[in-house]
Amino acid sequence: MTDALLDVRGLEAGYGAGRVLFGIDLQVAAGSVTALLGANGAGKTTTLRALCGLIRLQGHVTLGGQRIDGMATEEIVRLGVAHVPDGRGTFTGLTTEENLRMGACTRRDKAGVREDFERFYEYFPRLKERRHQQAGTLSGGEQQMLAIARALMLRPKLLLMDEPSFGLAPKVVQDIFRIMRRVREEQQVAILLVEQNASLALELADHAFLLETGRIALAGPAAAVRSNEAVRAAYLGGST
Amino acid sequence: MQKKLLFVALLAAACVLPFVLPSYAVFQATMVIAYALALLGLNLLTGYNGQISLGHGAFFALGAYVAAMLMEQAGWPYWATLPAAALAGGVVGYLFGLPALKLDGVYLALATFALGVATPQLLKYKGFEAWTGGSQGLVLAKPEAPFGLPLNSDQWLYFFSLAVAIALFAAARNLLRGSAGLRVVAVRDHAIAAQAMGIDNARVKTLTFGISAMYTSVGGALSAIVVQFVAPDSFSVFLSITLLVGAVVGGLASLSGALYGALFIQFVPQLAEQVSKAAPWAVYGAILLALMLVWPTGMAGGAARLQTWFNRRRQP
Amino acid sequence: MNAFFAQLMSGLATGGIYASLALALVMIYRSTHHVNFAQGEMAMFSTFIASMLLQAGWPYWAAFFATVVIAFVMGAAIEAVLVRRLRHAPVLAIVVVFVALLVILHSLAGWLFGYTIRSFPSPFAEAAVAGGLLSPHQLGAIGVTLLMLALMYLFFRYSPLGLQMRATAENPTSSRLVGVRVNRMLALGWGLAGAIGAVAGMMVAPVVFLDVHMMSGVLLYAFAAAVLGGIGSAPGAVAGGFIVGVLENLLGTYVVGAELKLSVALVLIIVVLVAKPSGLFGKAIVVRV
Numbered sequence: 124m125t126d127a128l129l130d131v132r133g134l135e136a137g138y139g140a141g142r143v144l145f146g147i148d149l150q151v152a153a154g155s156v157t158a159l160l161g162a163n164g165a166g167k168t169t170t171l172r173a174l175c176g177l178i179r180l181q182g183h184v185t186l187g188g189q190r191i192d193g194m195a196t197e198e199i200v201r202l203g204v205a206h207v208p209d210g211r212g213t214f215t216g217l218t219t220e221e222n223l224r225m226g227a228c229t230r231r232d233k234a235g236v237r238e239d240f241e242r243f244y245e246y247f248p249r250l251k252e253r254r255h256q257q258a259g260t261l262s263g264g265e266q267q268m269l270a271i272a273r274a275l276m277l278r279p280k281l282l283l284m285d286e287p288s289f290g291l292a293p294k295v296v297q298d299i300f301r302i303m304r305r306v307r308e309e310q311q312v313a314i315l316l317v318e319q320n321a322s323l324a325l326e327l328a329d330h331a332f333l334l335e336t337g338r339i340a341l342a343g344p345a346a347a348v349r350s351n352e353a354v355r356a357a358y359l360g361g362s363t
Numbered sequence: 364m365q366k367k368l369l370f371v372a373l374l375a376a377a378c379v380l381p382f383v384l385p386s387y388a389v390f391q392a393t394m395v396i397a398y399a400l401a402l403l404g405l406n407l408l409t410g411y412n413g414q415i416s417l418g419h420g421a422f423f424a425l426g427a428y429v430a431a432m433l434m435e436q437a438g439w440p441y442w443a444t445l446p447a448a449a450l451a452g453g454v455v456g457y458l459f460g461l462p463a464l465k466l467d468g469v470y471l472a473l474a475t476f477a478l479g480v481a482t483p484q485l486l487k488y489k490g491f492e493a494w495t496g497g498s499q500g501l502v503l504a505k506p507e508a509p510f511g512l513p514l515n516s517d518q519w520l521y522f523f524s525l526a527v528a529i530a531l532f533a534a535a536r537n538l539l540r541g542s543a544g545l546r547v548v549a550v551r552d553h554a555i556a557a558q559a560m561g562i563d564n565a566r567v568k569t570l571t572f573g574i575s576a577m578y579t580s581v582g583g584a585l586s587a588i589v590v591q592f593v594a595p596d597s598f599s600v601f602l603s604i605t606l607l608v609g610a611v612v613g614g615l616a617s618l619s620g621a622l623y624g625a626l627f628i629q630f631v632p633q634l635a636e637q638v639s640k641a642a643p644w645a646v647y648g649a650i651l652l653a654l655m656l657v658w659p660t661g662m663a664g665g666a667a668r669l670q671t672w673f674n675r676r677r678q679p
Numbered sequence: 680m681n682a683f684f685a686q687l688m689s690g691l692a693t694g695g696i697y698a699s700l701a702l703a704l705v706m707i708y709r710s711t712h713h714v715n716f717a718q719g720e721m722a723m724f725s726t727f728i729a730s731m732l733l734q735a736g737w738p739y740w741a742a743f744f745a746t747v748v749i750a751f752v753m754g755a756a757i758e759a760v761l762v763r764r765l766r767h768a769p770v771l772a773i774v775v776v777f778v779a780l781l782v783i784l785h786s787l788a789g790w791l792f793g794y795t796i797r798s799f800p801s802p803f804a805e806a807a808v809a810g811g812l813l814s815p816h817q818l819g820a821i822g823v824t825l826l827m828l829a830l831m832y833l834f835f836r837y838s839p840l841g842l843q844m845r846a847t848a849e850n851p852t853s854s855r856l857v858g859v860r861v862n863r864m865l866a867l868g869w870g871l872a873g874a875i876g877a878v879a880g881m882m883v884a885p886v887v888f889l890d891v892h893m894m895s896g897v898l899l900y901a902f903a904a905a906v907l908g909g910i911g912s913a914p915g916a917v918a919g920g921f922i923v924g925v926l927e928n929l930l931g932t933y934v935v936g937a938e939l940k941l942s943v944a945l946v947l948i949i950v951v952l953v954a955k956p957s958g959l960f961g962k963a964i965v966v967r968v
Contacts, residue, residue: 177852196855205856212853214846225846228839229858277857415774417716462953468770469714470952473902476716477945480899484941600895604778611775641790648783655772655779656764 128153128313129174129281134182136173143169145337146182151281151330156307156314158324158345160358161334167317168209170334171283174315175199175206186281201229205274209285211266215259219250222258222269226276235278243272246302264295268302275306282306282314288323296320300327321358325349333358377525381518389517390589391629396524397585398625402609403535403618404452404578409607410615411539412571413551415468418475420602421482422452422576424593426583428486431501431593432494441506441588445527448584449577456576460569479603486595500594503587524585531578536618538574547571548616579606601644608647611654686928692817693900694924696886699824699879700894700901701908701916702831703872708910709835710844710868713762713773717780718876719898721757723891724784725750725873726880727792730799730889739802743881747874754873755866762869763862766851788891799884820882824917827875831913844868896941900927903944906951909961918960923947 127150134147143166151157161167173180176196184192191199200206205226214222223243227236244251247268253261258269267287274282287303288296300323307314307327318324325331331348333341341348348354381389405419426448433439433447459478466474487498495501508519538544549557550567558564587593605628613624632643700722707715715721725746732742757780765773803819813821835841847854847864854861880894887893904923908915923944931940951958 175856177855197858197860200856200858208853208856212850212856214850214853216849217842217846221842221846224839224842225854225857225859228843273857409771413771415771417774417778462949465953465956469774470956472716472770472774473714473906474945474949474952477899477902477948480895481941481945484939488939604782607775607778615771639790640794641786644782644786645790648779648781648786651775651779651782652761655768655776 127151128187129315130183130185131174132183134170134173134180134184136169136178136180136182138169138178143337144173144180147334147337147339149332149339149342151313151315153280153313154311155329156316156327158321158328158331158348159315159317159334160319160321160324160331160348160354162358163319164336165334166337167334168285171206171208171285171315171317174283175204200277203277203280204283205277205279205281206283207267207270207274207285207287209289211270213258213261213266213269215257217258218255219258219261219269220254222273223250223254223276226273230276230278236276239276239278243275246305247272264291264298267291267295267299271299271302271306275310275312279312282312284314284316284318286317286319288318288320296323303327321354322349325359374529378522381514381521386515386517389521393517393521393524393589394586395622395625395629396521396528397582397589398606398609398628399582399621400528400531400585401579401582401606402613402621402624403532404575404580404582405606405610406613406615406617406621407535407539407547407578408571408575409610410617410620411544411551412547412568412575414463414568414572415472416475416575416603417472417600417607418478418482418603419576419579419606420598420600420604421478422456422579423583423586423602423606424482424486424598425455425576426452426580426585427587427593427598428495428501428583429580430584430587431503434503434588435496435501436494442523444588445581445584448580452580452583453573453577456580457569457573459576460572463572464565464568475603476600479600482603483595483599486598495595496593498595500592503591503593505591506588520589524589527581527585531581532618532621535578539618605647608651612650683929686932687925688813690925690928691921692813692821692924693928694904694921695817695821695824696879696883696920697897697900697904697923698917698920699820699827699882700876700897701904701920702824702827702913703876703879704901704905705910705913705916706831706872706875707868708848708905709913710848710871711758711762711865712848713777714910715872716774716777716898717784718872719894719901720781720784720788721750721754721873722876722880722883723889723894724788725753725877726799726884726889726893727788729877729881730797730884731792733800739800743802746877746881750873750877751870752873754876755870757873758866758869759862763865785891792891794891796888796890799881799889801885804885816885823878823882824920827878828913828917831875835913840867899941899944900924903947903951905958906948907958909958912958912960915958915960919958 129151131147131149135142135144137143147170159167159170169178172178174184176194176199180192182192184190186202186204189202191202214225223240227239230236249265250269250272253265258266261269271287287299304327306312316324316328325345325348328345331343331345332339333348333354341351341354380392401423404422405416408414408416429448429451430444433444434441463471463474486495489497505516506520507516508514512519546562546567549562550564554564609624609628612627613622614620631646635642635646700718703718703722704715707713707718728749729742729746732745733739761776765776801816803815835845843859844864844867847859847861851861883893883897900923904919905916907922908917908919927940927943930943
């Protein structure tokens with residue numbers, strides 16, 4: 124894909140002396156959903172952190188043709204990249220609504236922001252109910268929704284999602300994925316989705332990359348990855 | 364083996380010192396010993412147990428005044444005031460450690476800072492004036508060497524302090540090496556894990572506070588005996604800050620650090636003062652900054668690193 | 680009864696001064712979650728700068744505003760050069776650095792401006808005297824404090840920049856992830872605190888006279904005020920300041936005697952931190968794990 128929104132070549136990253144990623148290539152097309160799969164410790168979270176500049180990296184990362192590797196996180200974000208981190212990253216001391224306002228803090232279009240507030244309160248009615256409540260008191264699922272909504276308030280071109288299903292009850296996970304499907308239809312945002320829950324991710328995604336101990340082991344359209352024998356055995360429970 | 368030889372050599376040198384140096388230098392050396400004990404106390408609390416104190420000057424003052432009052436007002440012999448100062452320090456430290464339990468990090472620093480700032484006022488309190496001598500303080504008589512030994516006062520006090528210090532340092536060393544020491548450090552490094560392992564964090568912390576205050580008190584008592592004078596304004600918050608500087612510069616969580624730190628706080632201000640009246644504190648500040656930003660382990664850390672480097676080179 | 684009332688009023692007056700320095704402490708805390716032990720010395724240093732400008736012939740308000748701007752720049756510079764490096768340092772290192780800052784500013788002031796006490800003018804001296812118990816300056820100082828309080832409260836509660844600063848203090852990483860330029864926020868917080876401290880210093884100096892030790896005691900009372908009111912709460916700090924001022928005066932006059940006033944602050948700090956750490960007006964933050 125030469126016209127990819129996000130183009131990553133030879134990404135290497137790690138923490139201190141420990142290297143985690145050993146040269147990753149991946150692409151995300153504008154408006155598409157790309158899944159990044161892999162077991163615990165494969166390097167999925169590290170990849171997302173490197174992409175938004177939270178950790179040091181080597182390699183070539185371009186967003187819409189512009190090099191972003193080496194840029195400060197806040198500058199990458201201002202170019203249109205939103206990250207929903209593992210752990211949600213909620214501002215626990217602020218209210219729900221203040222969290223959302225923070226998501227919009229770099230935007231200049233007041234009318235657009237108001238529109239988005241209405242729209243996201245409609246996607247996530249529970250957030251609307253709790254909008255003046257301190258965000259730290261929300262449940263895990265609600266905080267996840269808040270994190271997603273806050274990221275969407277940036278009106279990003281690219282949304283990086285780190286394990287949205289983590290630690291959540293199955294019903295809540297379904298709700299969240301349903302919303303993500305809706306987001307993907309109604310907004311023109313590309314999503315790079317990191318998930319341990321491979322089957323859920325592959326249902327939603329257009330393309331998929333499989334990460335194994337810091338290297339891309341498999342890449343291709345989601346359907347192809349889903350029907351791959353090795354993937355089925357290791358990540359999808361082995362059933363046909 | 365090497366370490367023991369080094370220690371014996373240093374001890375021998377220390378014993379020879381008072382006979383080759385002029386009286387004033389011997390006096391300074393004795394002050395270094397007093398400060399080293401005070402710093403050992405602070406080190407125990409902050410370095411080994413992780414509780415920050417910006418108010419240890421208060422315990423130094425406590426020991427100094429207990430010694431002074433017992434000597435001047437109650438006629439006690441100077442050597443008997445040391446156990447009294449130790450007891451006073453231990454008790455007050457433990458009591459202060461009780462509410463301090465609930466405070467962590469910056470808040471404890473804040474509370475101890477308040478203690479350090481309030482100390483001179485407490486010492487000047489009119490109600491205690493009969494004992495403390497109020498703003499004027501107390502003047503003490505200089506002890507003579509006992510049993511007619513052929514030593515002058517300065518030399519005698521030096522050996523006396525040295526003996527006390529060696530005993531107390533050895534006690535601290537044994538304490539830290541034993542299971543008590545492990546508990547103290549465990550509480551510093553990982554309070555939750557320590558508690559999960561059955562360590563009574565509260566008890567460890569308050570006891571450490573008490574023991575720390577005890578050591579600093581003894582240092583204060585010695586300093587009072589040596590200087591022969593106590594007055595409230597010598598024990599301002601800047602004394603507490605000086606002690607902190609000494610502990611940090613010497614190297615926290617290290618017994619030898621107390622000695623390095625004491626040497627630092629005794630001699631560096633005198634050198635700096637020759638440049639300007641304001642200089643000593645500027646020097647303190649600058650060095651503190653440099654250490655925190657660049658070299659956090661202090662002089663003891665530097666010495667340890669030198670040792671490692673030396674050892675590595677000796678291997679073929 | 681009259682004497683008691685006089686003490687009360689006098690307590691409120693000194694309380695207003697403690698409150699203004701406490702506001703600077705709160706500003707730093709709200710924007711960086713740090714407790715700045717050097718706040719008093721920063722304020723003292725700024726007041727000396729004002730004094731130099733006045734001596735050079737500047738009119739009062741010109742010197743006042745110039746000093747506030749200089750103090751802002753100094754505060755921001757200290758953050759950018761020094762505090763920023765401590766981002767991930769342990770608490771002890773941070774406390775030591777602030778103490779070092781205190782010490783350096785103290786000695787720098789002594790070296791640059793000397794140790795002799797000097798007087799400092801009040802802008803309110805000629806104003807009409809209202810109510811016999813408080814001098815024009817005391818009233819003016821209280822007014823200035825309340826004005827700063829109002830501005831701070833509105834700033835943090837309602838302005839977008841204030842929200843960004845609160846978020847940055849609480850969670851710098853998440854703030855970056857929404858595009859906040861964190862470095863600027865932190866420098867801004869320190870700059871504002873420096874400016875507030877300068878105002879506090881210029882209100883204190885006419886009363887206690889200007890010298891390098893001017894702020895040592897005041898800092899302690901300001902800490903007591905901030906702790907009592909809740910170190911993250913501006914209205915709390917001001918209320919705390921007035922309470923501390925009145926308590927100090929009343930206890931000092933009727934109970935413990937003037938010499939033990941600082942001990943009142945000490946006891947207050949310990950009692951509040953142990954019994955209700957979030958202060959009278961601070962809210963405890965609950966986090967669901």
